[in-house]
Amino acid sequence: MTDIHLGAERASEPEIAAVDAALRAAGADPVVIRETERLYTSGNARRRRRRHFLLPALHALQNTSGWISPGGINYVAEVLDVPPAEAFGVAGFYDLFRTEAPCCQDDTFHVCVDSPCRISGADDLAAQLRAEGKQVRQGPCLGQCERAPALFVQGAGGRPDHVPADGTVARVDPESRSGRCLASDRVPADGASDSVAREAAEGASGNADAGARRGGLFELPQAGDASLRLLRRVGVADPRSLDSYLACGGFTALRRAAELGAEAVLEQVAASGLSGRGGAAFPTGVKWRAVADETASRKHLVANCDESEPGAFKDRILMERDPFALVESMTIAALATGATHGWIYIRGEYPLAAARLRSAIDAARDAGLLGLDAAGTGRRFDIAVWRGAGAYICGEETALFNSLEGFRGEPRNKPPYPTSHGLFGEPTAVNNPETLLNVLDIVNDGPDAYRSRGTDTSPGTKLFCVSGRVGRAGLYEAPFGITLGELLDLAGGVTGSGELRAVLMGGAAGSFVGPESLSLPLTLEDARAAGATLGAGVVMIFDTSVDMADVVVRIAEFFRHESCGQCVPCRVGAVRQHETLLQMQQRGSLSPQRRALIDDIAEAMVDASICGLGHTAASAVRSALDLGLIASAPLP
Numbered sequence: 001m002t003d004i005h006l007g008a009e010r011a012s013e014p015e016i017a018a019v020d021a022a023l024r025a026a027g028a029d030p031v032v033i034r035e036t037e038r039l040y041t042s043g044n045a046r047r048r049r050r051r052h053f054l055l056p057a058l059h060a061l062q063n064t065s066g067w068i069s070p071g072g073i074n075y076v077a078e079v080l081d082v083p084p085a086e087a088f089g090v091a092g093f094y095d096l097f098r099t100e101a102p103c104c105q106d107d108t109f110h111v112c113v114d115s116p117c118r119i120s121g122a123d124d125l126a127a128q129l130r131a132e133g134k135q136v137r138q139g140p141c142l143g144q145c146e147r148a149p150a151l152f153v154q155g156a157g158g159r160p161d162h163v164p165a166d167g168t169v170a171r172v173d174p175e176s177r178s179g180r181c182l183a184s185d186r187v188p189a190d191g192a193s194d195s196v197a198r199e200a201a202e203g204a205s206g207n208a209d210a211g212a213r214r215g216g217l218f219e220l221p222q223a224g225d226a227s228l229r230l231l232r233r234v235g236v237a238d239p240r241s242l243d244s245y246l247a248c249g250g251f252t253a254l255r256r257a258a259e260l261g262a263e264a265v266l267e268q269v270a271a272s273g274l275s276g277r278g279g280a281a282f283p284t285g286v287k288w289r290a291v292a293d294e295t296a297s298r299k300h301l302v303a304n305c306d307e308s309e310p311g312a313f314k315d316r317i318l319m320e321r322d323p324f325a326l327v328e329s330m331t332i333a334a335l336a337t338g339a340t341h342g343w344i345y346i347r348g349e350y351p352l353a354a355a356r357l358r359s360a361i362d363a364a365r366d367a368g369l370l371g372l373d374a375a376g377t378g379r380r381f382d383i384a385v386w387r388g389a390g391a392y393i394c395g396e397e398t399a400l401f402n403s404l405e406g407f408r409g410e411p412r413n414k415p416p417y418p419t420s421h422g423l424f425g426e427p428t429a430v431n432n433p434e435t436l437l438n439v440l441d442i443v444n445d446g447p448d449a450y451r452s453r454g455t456d457t458s459p460g461t462k463l464f465c466v467s468g469r470v471g472r473a474g475l476y477e478a479p480f481g482i483t484l485g486e487l488l489d490l491a492g493g494v495t496g497s498g499e500l501r502a503v504l505m506g507g508a509a510g511s512f513v514g515p516e517s518l519s520l521p522l523t524l525e526d527a528r529a530a531g532a533t534l535g536a537g538v539v540m541i542f543d544t545s546v547d548m549a550d551v552v553v554r555i556a557e558f559f560r561h562e563s564c565g566q567c568v569p570c571r572v573g574a575v576r577q578h579e580t581l582l583q584m585q586q587r588g589s590l591s592p593q594r595r596a597l598i599d600d601i602a603e604a605m606v607d608a609s610i611c612g613l614g615h616t617a618a619s620a621v622r623s624a625l626d627l628g629l630i631a632s633a634p635l636p
Helices: 013-026 035-039 041-065 070-080 084-091 122-131 194-205 208-215 242-247 252-260 262-272 284-292 314-321 323-337 351-366 397-404 433-445 447-451 484-490 524-529 548-562 568-587 592-608 612-616 619-626
Strands: 108-112 135-139 151-154 300-305 341-346 382-387 428-431 461-468 474-479 500-505 511-513 538-543
Touching: 013 041, 013 070, 041 070, 041 084, 041 382, 041 397, 070 084, 108 122, 122 135, 242 323, 242 351, 252 262, 252 323, 252 433, 262 284, 262 323, 262 433, 262 447, 284 323, 284 428, 300 323, 300 397, 300 433, 314 323, 314 351, 314 433, 314 461, 323 341, 323 351, 323 428, 323 433, 341 351, 341 397, 351 382, 397 428, 428 433, 433 447, 461 484, 474 484, 484 500, 484 538, 500 548, 511 619, 548 568, 548 619, 568 592, 568 612, 592 612, 592 619
Parallel strands: 108 135, 300 341, 300 428, 341 382, 461 538
Antiparallel strands: 108 151, 461 474, 500 511, 500 538
């Protein structure tokens, strides 16, 4: 039983209205659980079922007032039966939430400080915005690395979150084939947008060209390439129109999966050799089979769209430009695993993607493709969209579960594993969008056709997020086995000085490689043999004019900021690593003793951290030292 002790502060009328609207939109009526109800099992069960609405409620408060006030916390605590101290602790965990009153109710302009943006004028952009009187916060990657320097505007006073069409993004030439996006879409922080619904209706005619003009210009660097698989609909189908998606072959894979049945789909996914595209590369067929074999009455399917790895933006483009494909592939996964509840957990800095997905889900539900009899399969399946609030750690699957359930986004110990004890303690399959979209081709064409691309141990194609000092930054699709040099040539080669200094593969949690690795085949096995990783497909290019010491210090700062602090090795190790590198930067070199300290810290984090953040927090730093990107010499 939970005792709720509220403070004296009370929410304002706009805050109450915003929270009530957000809860209704999320599927929860704002009904207070009274004191006497807590004495009964039914009251406690209903309280447990309501806590996961905490994130939508906090988003509503933040958007309405520009911060999360004590009165607002009290109202949310009363409605959801969550202790106010716990609700405040959750709010304070996330970077996009404020728990102190702002000086004004102005929008907050977030400017990325990670490497692609840092070397593309992010500091100048922040200074310009401050000079214009804007409220500016400089922070971690915003998932817009192909159009650096990145900018995200967090609305306040009911104004929408958005990526503005002016400022840095407007400098992109709309006629160029640069792979960049002119994103003028403005959507409210809760993702509900009349304009998005209106655009979806307008796009129902299937006129993809007209739809593209209405939604802002977007063009892939590989536009028109007949070999594209995962990206073949991007820039072709109108992302707001179900008819347009159907005209491009949409939902044929779902119909095929329904004909085959769950067991055949499981066998095909296993035979294809598909592995996770989020970084861990775990066999998808093994994961799905484990969930399918569980006998629980409720199972979940989670699309992990918390794409917060510096340098990663592939899932954002898939969600913004091909949202129906994610809905279709999730429904196939649910059919195969027996899941009845689908969840899309999307990072808070992706408001357009969240709105596009909600619109696609609504259209699919209206067409009978989701719901009690999803696509006529006789199976119940529906999908909800949950926005995160700025926490890299929530990309770790168990931290994501805690966040979605209304707790701080801290990882859980394993075992037990999500396949048996996942979301709400029930069997759960977790995949990222790129992984899921591969299933469409596997079901449509069969595992043999799928394996005809790539290599024996890394079949299929891979999405690569290419950014930094490169001619055409953007999202590229290529079969596994393309070399690093070939990918770099595809992206227009090295800019700046024109001489390659290093490539960061896999993002901040990955590792650096030098020019001697241009012949490296980009496969899971070859990367592993080279001591590198493909991770989520990040390929960040640095020329000889870049201050690599500054880059490495920023990576260490990133992990210091993003560590959840739950376990001592990561909490202390990330801080000490950053401090040591700051000393190196100030003194101009790193002594052997300090290098040994970094290695010791890294070993402790790898051996004893709870999750992958601690395990990989020193990977890029140590690889930079091994390559000589940072001067190492005895101190005077």
